[in-house]
Amino acid sequence: MKLIGSSTSPYVRRIRILLDEERYDFVNLDIYGADRDEIRRANPALKIPVLENDGQEIYDSRIISRYISAKQGRDPLTWDQQNQLTLIDGANDSAVIMLLAKRSGLDVDTPGVLVFDLQRERIMTTMRTLAAQVEDGQFEHWNYPAMCLYCLVDWLEFRDLVHFAGIESLLAFRDSRKTKPWVAETDPRQS
Template identity: 30%
Template sequence: MKLIGSLTSPYVRKVRIVMAEKKLDFQLVLEDVWGSDAILKMNPLGKVPCLVMEGQDSITGAVFDSRVIVEYVDTLSPVGKLIPERGRERCEVRTWEALADGIMDAGILARMERTWAQRSDEQRSPAWINRQMTKVTAALAAMSQGLGDKPWCSGSHFSLADISVGCALGWLEFRFPEITWREDYPNLARHMDKLSQRQSFIDSVPA
């Protein structure tokens, strides 16, 4: 399998970590979606990550959107089941993923408004940026409350919930170092430190 993505995308990182935890072989193909339209051949939405099945070279052989990809990848190997099959436990893990993805979604929108070269300073909207960052702040508080003093986000073992939270927090450290979530939420800092010791996280640090 080929995973089309970038080294800075938190969504790509989530897929890379899942595939590493599942001990699946794949080739990472780097793609700059801002500098090239090549991704459109595999994903008409022009986004990464995009997982391409072996021997395929068109949209019909591709799986895109990180949530869809990790759902599929978790079925490919019995090693380290990351998403419960059914019931309340499954819903809880996917809700954690949605919360983490929401932080990244809002953060990316705020960052693009701040930095997109095709906007002048006069065209940028501080109100829009503040609205998105309010979502980030609220989601961090919800994460901290949900984690409490538990060893893992959901249930009694490592899951997609922890991977998603780790990717969101790692991306905030990378793109928004001014956000003081480590000081504000020590339990999230401890959890991130624990996750950062896993080889899958070490091998996928954004750069």
């Protein structure tokens, strides 16, 4: 089994945590630099992660998680858990857009630019919803949605993309799970 990605990607990190003790090769790429051609060869959507196993290529973290969970004999996610993943992925996608825009030299902080206003709104509305779910105990079990939420919150703080005022329960959630398996080993700050 081979996982292609970047050690700083929250989408890749969640899969690395889910893989737990599974044996796999991790190909850590510089996805915006020298290794761009490798991404083109691995995935026509030009996204990471990519999982290769027994001749099968899987292109998206959500689909990869289903594949791995089935191999590990885990129960399928409930509809509520699927909705949680949709929220997490929506906030994550918007945050990636904001990060890439900043790295492209665009001013993402000035109000009135529709594309950036919409991303900020999506991120904060979603984060407030996720914080309420954390406070309601919906992420108590260390399952795939909790792993994804952990990776999102930690990555947002790592990249300094969100102010956590009013949603501090997300930081408390993250801090209470720092000792879970493969969390420390996949910390993007070690890259």
